[in-house]
Amino acid sequence: MALRFVGVTGLPRAGSTLLCQLLDQHPDIHCDGRSSPLCNTLLGIRRMVSDDSFFLSQLDTAFETSYAHLASAMQGFLRGWHHDATAAVVVDKNRAWLHAIELLLHIEPDARLIVCLRDLGQIYGSIEAQHQKTILVDFIDHLADYDRFGRADMLFAKDKAIGAPLISLHAVPDLPKKVQERLYFLRFEDLMEKPAACLAHLYAWLELPPCAVDLARLTVGTPESDSHYHMKYRHRQADRVIPPVHHEIPARIQAQIETAYAWFYQMYYPKPAPKPLKTPG
Numbered sequence: 323m324a325l326r327f328v329g330v331t332g333l334p335r336a337g338s339t340l341l342c343q344l345l346d347q348h349p350d351i352h353c354d355g356r357s358s359p360l361c362n363t364l365l366g367i368r369r370m371v372s373d374d375s376f377f378l379s380q381l382d383t384a385f386e387t388s389y390a391h392l393a394s395a396m397q398g399f400l401r402g403w404h405h406d407a408t409a410a411v412v413v414d415k416n417r418a419w420l421h422a423i424e425l426l427l428h429i430e431p432d433a434r435l436i437v438c439l440r441d442l443g444q445i446y447g448s449i450e451a452q453h454q455k456t457i458l459v460d461f462i463d464h465l466a467d468y469d470r471f472g473r474a475d476m477l478f479a480k481d482k483a484i485g486a487p488l489i490s491l492h493a494v495p496d497l498p499k500k501v502q503e504r505l506y507f508l509r510f511e512d513l514m515e516k517p518a519a520c521l522a523h524l525y526a527w528l529e530l531p532p533c534a535v536d537l538a539r540l541t542v543g544t545p546e547s548d549s550h551y552h553m554k555y556r557h558r559q560a561d562r563v564i565p566p567v568h569h570e571i572p573a574r575i576q577a578q579i580e581t582a583y584a585w586f587y588q589m590y591y592p593k594p595a596p597k598p599l600k601t602p603g
Contacts, residue, residue, distance in 0.1 A: 325352075325404060325412045327430050328528065329361070329419035333432040333487050334436030335448040337510040338415055339557045341438060343540055344521060346534045352404065353413035355559070356546045359405050361416040363542065364396060401540055411528060420490040423501060433504065434528070437491070439590050440510035442583055443576045445484055446474050447569025449554065456553045474575050478582070483555070492585060508588065509565075514580045517563055 330338050330345075330353075342355035371377050371392060380388040388451045404412040419426065421434055425434050450470065453461070460466040463482065465473050478485045493501065506527050517537055525532060539561065546557040580587060587593075 324530075325401075325407055326410060327400065327404075327426075327433040328411055329415045329426065329433065329435045330413055330415040330438065331417050331419035331435050331487070331490075331493075332508075333440055333442075333445055334417065334483050334555060335445045336438035336440035337461070337508075337513050338417075338438045339546070339559060340563070341436065341508065341513065342415055343543065343559050344517065345524075346543065347535045347541060348525065348530065350410040350466075350530050350533075351413060351528075352407035352409040352411070353415075355415065356557075358403075358414045358416050360400065361418045361422055361426075362413050364400065365418070365422060365428075367396060367399070368425065392428060396580050400426075400430055411530065418486050420487065420494075420505075423497070423504070427501060427504060434506065436506045436508055436524070437503060438508055439509065440489075441591065442579050442586060443571045444510075444566075444569055446477060446575065446579065447571050449477060450474070451481065451567075451569055452554055452556055459552050459554075461554050462552050464583060470572065471575055471578075474579070478579070488583065488586065491590075495589075509590065514563070514566055561581060 332338065339355060345351045346355060362433040377388065377392070401521045404414070417419070420437055423435060426435075436510060448552070450473070452464070453473075457466070463476075465476050468476060477483055478488070480486060480489055494505065506524065507543055508520065521535060540559075540563070542559045542561055545559060548556055
């Protein structure tokens, strides 16, 4: 593959739109910043061909050859999707990439993923704040009729906006070490506090030359369709890095989140060890 493939994945409201906008400022990176159907399509191909009677019959008589045909076809589909990109690295955004990391590496062994993280309370707070701005329109999955605590609980369900990617994050320690080495975890708070340092470290991980990005004058690309999400998950780009709003979360909801997802904070937001007390001397 002439281009190196990088997926952007992770939690919602965790800075993936800004990250893609920043990455696209590098001359060696192609990233249109919009959510891509590529991952979903590859997963669909796997489901479809696994139930195809003609393909299954070929596996009976010529497994190695038929399986190689499938691998080559899926690899060709992946590489062909961004055939018109001219940069050294192509970035494709979809939250499902982390769930599909082992499939991705099977067909593109050099692929890498950037996983976007954010404090879970602030993710909930961002979604709730946007809902309050558009309260006359329901969510795609009809969460508007719940009270705030009930809506938070539903957002963290295993098939909902926050809960689904959390399952993939929880499974990261189960992945082989070589697979984990292909993952780069980027916390939204770090990106906002020190964007230049985060980008420099990320470029080095991607084996790209340094690039000075003017954080006060960013190029704004084609916006993503927010009506697809009923305007509940905005993907606005700005011409500069703007500090995020801190969302005030009800104490009961924040406590429930931190209790239910203590593993998340232990893995990705560990608290520094307390300093030892000095012995009177």
